Amino acid sequence: MRRANPKSSGGTLRIVAGSLRGSRLEVPDLDGLRPTPDRVRETLFNWLAPVIAGARCLDLYAGTGALGIEALSRGAGECVFIERDRALCVRLQDNLARLRVANARVVNADACGFLAAAPAAAFDLTFLDPPFGADLWAASAQALEQGGWLRPGAFIYLEAPKDAAPPLPANWAVHREGHAGAVRYALYHRLA
Template sequence: MIALSATRNRVSGQVRIISGLWRGRKLPVLHADGLRPTSDRTKETLFNWLMNDIRDAECLDAFAGAGSLGFEALSRGANKVVFVEKDKLAAKNLQQNATKLNVSPTILCSDSIQALSQHSTPFDIVFVDPPFNKGLLTPFLTALLKSKAIKNGSLVYIEYESGMSPLSYEELSLIKEKRTPQFTYALYRCSMR
């Protein structure tokens, strides 16, 4: 037991904020099962896609993990980010990193699907990057599209493991997509009826 807890509390790396107010800042990341911070290259591509949409946006970083996407969004001028992370130590690490940046985002230590019901106004941008091979993506997207957390025109960024069937939801129109040998990442626009 002690070895497991020591492993879970150790810093296993860093995420770097690549642009904006906190450009170049490195934030420590704790070791946690399934935690896979978004790489700088992927993050740079994503935020190039979002260049005209990020300023003053209200964002949800579901499955926040290290908070790489949410902190990058805040650095680039997002008005608000709600971080949702189920792992208690990872959520605590998010809070510590927010304190280092002197920012006070909402950080929920909760299941991402349950957290959707806690937000009554829709987000402009939703980041969806769940741990791979855990079957979390489809239930979350189904719940998201039925929730009040999304609106017509919201942007939804999705990252999922290679080999998974392409996503097909009537309400999501593909804008951009890139594939790597390990994963696919894509940006969608929500078209609600």
Template sequence: MSKVKKQQDKNARKGQIRIISGQHRGRKLPVLLADGLRPTTDRVKETVFNWLMPYIQDSNCLDCFAGSGSLGFEALSRGASAVTLVELNKAAAQQLKSNKSLLQAQQMQVIQQNALAFLQQNQERFSLVFLDPPFRQGLAQQSAELLAAKGLTDDALIYVEMEADHNQQAMPSHWQLLKEKIAGQVIYRLYQNSQQPKCTI
């Protein structure tokens, strides 16, 4: 294979995400286009962050199954005080670290680890969590159960994205569903970790 062809193949596996609003508004970041990594579309992301707008400032955010980091970097740009990105794929995690450096994001940490293992070991409590796991593996329910056990503040907000035709994964009974939408083959929901929701989203 020629050097030109190799370079073309390498470039073909790169994409980019765009930060919609906040400190880094309009900034485009390179991402790895690996199998199973699905950056949340701008349309969905804009809707979700409109829901979350009053609650991002100073939040302690976890982007589980971070992939491209699209949600975590958006939260960072909009004023989250701390953002943790967890991603198993080694190359994707390295790209997240590179993008963290590009933005000089001292309040962000990138952890290359299996997300379920991270949640089992985690001792921190997060006020905002993004769960966008690989499809058709039941990971949304598994990670939600682990989060509910010890990983959330009392009124934490949890965004969950899953495939629309496989959306019966049960969330913890004390998570209150605040919002729900379908976009193509994806269903996305916003929950609150509280018996009495305090949000008026």
């Protein structure tokens, strides 16, 4: 679940492009819920345009599921959403059903606990956007890397506070990065 600050973020957000373009997702009125803004998602998926078709995606700390749903809209082959908040999982499942998205699975689990299990298959693209106050970047990144969750050449998208420098695996190279307000977003490429 994406939580940054005590501000509420109730309302809606839209899917920027692809088969679900213009579709709206309700954003529940929860303290600190921080969905990735349209402008940042548009930039990210422009970066991912050459590799998104058919990609197997993992949306850790899914929250509203905006990143994974945007990936599916743009041609990803599958997305697994991990969210520990039961109410957000139900809302995400409802949104997927309303949008008639069949190539998605929602798992109600703690992300680090989920990553402790053996993967069924590795992912091409992972969205790593944990609650800012929980400092879960390093632990999640190590679990992804050491647990066999990432394919060779996988891409990992990460959001963190602008001034944070989470320790990440040495074989994750910055592919592209940017800033939006107090948030730094970066796309990493997993090197062999």
